[in-house]
Amino acid sequence: MMHRQKRGSGSATALAIILVGLGLAVGWFGIAPAVFGAGANPYDATLAAESAPQSAPTGNVAQLVAGDVVASNLQTSQPRDPFRPLILDDGTAAFGPGAGGRNGITFKVNNIQLDTDGTLTVEVELNGTIHTVGVGDTFAGSYKVISITPPDESAGTLGRAVFLFGDNAFEVVEGQEILK
16 A cells, blocks of 8 residues: 655645744844854944043042943063973073073062152063153153053052053053063
């Protein structure tokens, strides 16, 4: 006995497969941006900050910057040289505790303070030489102050400053010493 196939059942199956595929596609395009954050633009705050007038702040600067978040296009992490050896020929470590820097410059932020005229300054110690500088100042030839964030005692955060050395931006927290 042979079973006869119903007419139109093949097209109904094809239609069902197409509808399921469309449902999955709509679900994917609806959920994926929320899950992966494709709709967020991290540079919106930067555009707002760049369009603001560049005037020197007056008064208590800590109140002006509390809670404000501005995205920056500067890379403040320390890039690593993949060709610089981690272990030297004499068997000592080139990096880490107790490994003094070869041809390095010690860079330390000693203090961040608000001057009497309302401007923030940072005291930088560069190989034992002290420089007191503000935002936009260039010192020791190639270093430039990009931004200074004062300490916030109520939140328990230390002050920090972003510097530019050539085209390399880096951030140093108050009391931190790095090898540059």
